[in-house]
Amino acid sequence: MILDKIQKENDIKELKKEELPQLAEEIRTFLIEKISENGGHLGSNLGVVELTMALHLSFTLPQDKIIWDVGHQSYTHKLLTGRREGFETLRKYGGMSGFPKRKESNCDAFDTGHSSTSISAGLGYAMARDLRGGDNYVVSVIGDGALTGGMAWEAMNNAARLDSNFIIVLNDNNMSISENVGGLSNYLNMVRTKEGYLNLKAGVESTLLKIPVYGDQIVKRVRRTKNGLKQFLVPGMLFEEMGLTYLGPVDGHNIDLLVKTFREAKNVKGAVLLHVCTQKGQGYEPAMRHPARFHGAEPFVIETGLPKKKRVKANYTDVFSTVMRKMGDREPDVVAITAAMPDGTGLKRFRNMFPDRFFDVGIAEQHAVTFAAGLAAAGLKPVVAIYSSFLQRAYDQVLHDVCIQNLHVVFAIDRAGLVGSDGETHQGIFDLSYLSSIPNMCVMAPKNKWELSDMMKFAVAYDGPIAVRYPRGEAYDGLERFREPMEYGKSEVIYDESEIALLAVGSMVKTAVEVREKLRVMGYGCTLVNARFVKPLDEELIRRLQAEHRLLVTMEENVKRGGFGEAVLEYLNEIGSKVRSINISLPDDYVEHGNVEILKADAGIDAETIVKRIVAEYIGL
Numbered sequence: 001m002i003l004d005k006i007q008k009e010n011d012i013k014e015l016k017k018e019e020l021p022q023l024a025e026e027i028r029t030f031l032i033e034k035i036s037e038n039g040g041h042l043g044s045n046l047g048v049v050e051l052t053m054a055l056h057l058s059f060t061l062p063q064d065k066i067i068w069d070v071g072h073q074s075y076t077h078k079l080l081t082g083r084r085e086g087f088e089t090l091r092k093y094g095g096m097s098g099f100p101k102r103k104e105s106n107c108d109a110f111d112t113g114h115s116s117t118s119i120s121a122g123l124g125y126a127m128a129r130d131l132r133g134g135d136n137y138v139v140s141v142i143g144d145g146a147l148t149g150g151m152a153w154e155a156m157n158n159a160a161r162l163d164s165n166f167i168i169v170l171n172d173n174n175m176s177i178s179e180n181v182g183g184l185s186n187y188l189n190m191v192r193t194k195e196g197y198l199n200l201k202a203g204v205e206s207t208l209l210k211i212p213v214y215g216d217q218i219v220k221r222v223r224r225t226k227n228g229l230k231q232f233l234v235p236g237m238l239f240e241e242m243g244l245t246y247l248g249p250v251d252g253h254n255i256d257l258l259v260k261t262f263r264e265a266k267n268v269k270g271a272v273l274l275h276v277c278t279q280k281g282q283g284y285e286p287a288m289r290h291p292a293r294f295h296g297a298e299p300f301v302i303e304t305g306l307p308k309k310k311r312v313k314a315n316y317t318d319v320f321s322t323v324m325r326k327m328g329d330r331e332p333d334v335v336a337i338t339a340a341m342p343d344g345t346g347l348k349r350f351r352n353m354f355p356d357r358f359f360d361v362g363i364a365e366q367h368a369v370t371f372a373a374g375l376a377a378a379g380l381k382p383v384v385a386i387y388s389s390f391l392q393r394a395y396d397q398v399l400h401d402v403c404i405q406n407l408h409v410v411f412a413i414d415r416a417g418l419v420g421s422d423g424e425t426h427q428g429i430f431d432l433s434y435l436s437s438i439p440n441m442c443v444m445a446p447k448n449k450w451e452l453s454d455m456m457k458f459a460v461a462y463d464g465p466i467a468v469r470y471p472r473g474e475a476y477d478g479l480e481r482f483r484e485p486m487e488y489g490k491s492e493v494i495y496d497e498s499e500i501a502l503l504a505v506g507s508m509v510k511t512a513v514e515v516r517e518k519l520r521v522m523g524y525g526c527t528l529v530n531a532r533f534v535k536p537l538d539e540e541l542i543r544r545l546q547a548e549h550r551l552l553v554t555m556e557e558n559v560k561r562g563g564f565g566e567a568v569l570e571y572l573n574e575i576g577s578k579v580r581s582i583n584i585s586l587p588d589d590y591v592e593h594g595n596v597e598i599l600k601a602d603a604g605i606d607a608e609t610i611v612k613r614i615v616a617e618y619i620g621l
């Protein structure tokens, strides 16, 4: 195996040229095998095998810096920098991360996970190099999807001032997770393809022809010149006009050509954008045919490409998808917005039924929120579906554009709580804190699948900013018979007893049911409350609970700071309550990747640990 010759960074440079195609093939076989076992981002990784090899042949690590945007495509880079063993534990608890991590290797220049940061970080590295008189190369690798994010453009705008070398590789596979959308995608399409070029030519001609009196003559004269319109149509003109040098488009599966082009790029003084065209899923038929499914794949059977585990129960995303479709049917004012996640958020069905009322804005969470604010100001009922950790991007837009004006925007926040194998960048464990701190915002979390549906309907009927947060994965289908009508700011009392009161938020209601059962067997009486609203708090109920119980336990899948438990405790202090309380929440820290159940036990928010804490506290009372 050629792959055996790669023990550490730069070993690839020792290979003979003829060995490179076989190495590419071996890497693909290796990745397909490992990802079929552990799950992971297959399509993007298969697409950049040759590009990564060419980067490693052209640059010297760790002196030179490669920054991977999002970082989900960094598997070949990990393989070429001595981390082959790590694939046994890829994305598992205590194992190798699926994203670049500086603490994992000195060849990982910058931690990523969220999109569109690589050019900013790369520019920082390049500026620091210049200030310190260094001579290393800096390369940011960004996808066509990630390039739809505003940060990338803020960074390119800034990079135009550079007069030293900084290489931006645009890895254009004409896909985000789903189809890439919008004006930029159209533009890249045009640059990439011959038909696009011809369309552009026709477009320029028809624009010129619209010029009164002279248009016709200008077109005739231009056509007579040696290169016709070609001289005006430089591919990548958009980037050139911003002050970057544009190179390409280049076949991203041709190692030789890539290496030659990198040589050229190294000689450019200033920021240079190298446009590389690749195929997502290259070399594995099912991934090429179903790029969205193989973007982030669950373990699958290699021969068929089908998932190893069949899904039997509905996900929260499925429930959201269904209720959106129903509400879309009933209410013509309901519109839906996603930031490049029509599959992940479940909005694809809404898109298919109501294409005019569906908006995929690209990887642009900030824009998505302010765009929704505009729609709401104009009288529509926008539902913005965004993952909890990606909404962090748009904190100011939620505050400045939605909440100050008290606009009726519904935030459907998927992947709230621990998400598992994507790790610290993707855990949705801050939203209760960052949303509750904003005046006018109402924050809710459902206990089970029926309640998600009820909450969405409540949220759409409400008037003002409102968020419904729900976790990744299988929807809880317990407590079916508890379906009290939703009332603003009111919790739901599921079991009313004495001694200990459990106040649980969303996903933690299921855990609270287990805790209550264990405590009941041990002889303790337990009230169980489904909080429903994290903001506003049901103060009336809390007043009653503290008077009637000896111990109050709050439970949430969110960090302690600024969360539900802290708000309850603050209220108890305010009313001078002497009741003892326990706050079950996540510590002031980031949570790494791994199985969610293991992560919960590790953080002490699993049923067993909670029972132990309660018993210890109660005995001491």
Ligand SMILES: Cc1ncc(C[n+]2csc(CCOP(=O)(O)OP(=O)(O)O)c2C)c(N)n1
Pocket (backbone or CB within 6 Å): 044, 070, 072, 073, 113, 114, 115, 142, 143, 144, 145, 146, 147, 173, 175, 176, 177, 280, 295, 339, 340, 341, 363, 365, 390, 393
């Ligand atoms: C801020 C943010 N929003 C959304 C995502 C989810 N996401 C991860 S990869 C991706 C698509 C990226 O497309 P592209 O950059 O073209 O890379 P490709 O997957 O095509 O290799 C999206 C939307 C994210 N990581 N970060």
Ligand SMILES: CC(=O)[C@@H](O)[C@H](O)COP(=O)(O)O
Pocket (backbone or CB within 6 Å): 070, 072, 113, 177, 295, 296, 344, 415, 419, 422, 472
């Ligand atoms: C890299 C990235 O940000 C996404 O691909 C993310 O991994 C998707 O997560 P889900 O699998 O929860 O949709």
Ligand SMILES: [Mg+2]
Pocket (backbone or CB within 6 Å): 143, 144, 145, 146, 171, 172, 173, 174, 175, 176
């Ligand atoms: Mg892409």
